[in-house]
Amino acid sequence: MARGGKKTGSGAGKWSSEQLAELLRVGAVFSVWTADYDANDLYPLRIDALTDDGGMTLSFPDGSRPSRIHCTQSAIADGQGPVFLSQMSAIAGPAHSTDWRLETASHSPPFLLSRAALGKLKAGQSVTLDVYTGQFSVTKQGEAVATVRIGDEPISVPVLHAQDDRDSDWSPVDLWVLDHPQWPLLLKLDFGGECELSLFEITPAQ
Secondary structure: OOOOOOOOOOOOEEOOHHHHHOOOOOOOEEEEEEEOOOOEEEEEEEEEEEOOOOOEEEEEEEOOEEEEEEEOHHHHHHOOOEOEEEOOEEEEOOEEOEOOEEEEOOOEOOOEOOHHHHHHHHOOOOEEEEEOOEEEEEEEEEEEEEEEEEOOEEEEEEEEEEEEOOOOOOOOOEEEEEOOOOOOEEEEEEEOOOEEEEEEEEEOOO
């Protein structure tokens, strides 16, 4: 198991990056575990729309009504970091969700790294990310294996592993991302000692 990574027990099935990315469809639910210094929760994020202009709309339950996140095409292509979720609020840099809704052109969905960020990591470049209330930079360290549940079955997939390349208030930082050009799924991000974004489970679209 990679340092800080998820278990990849012998009972896990093996998928390619293409197989996992194929699950990103309208109606699929991507359940993301988040933790910060105040709370930790599992958020089932349903993909409500993949818009014609390349954006994505998500919803997650919040009491008697759903909260919604819309990430534009530019957020998914060039975002500065993933949207963070804390205490039923969505956070994109200085922006927080209001009236149960967040619109962002700067941050990708909680389970995606931007395509530009993946490209830089693959090229060996440093990538600066704004996540939660912090900023840190990471570079690729190598390849690893991470695990996500598809329904009740653990599935292991090959991923890129990146770590912070300079000391900051958020060190140590570890990131595992699917090497897929269209949908670089963020399998796990650990930062700040106690903060985490982790793709726990995917429920495929019916």
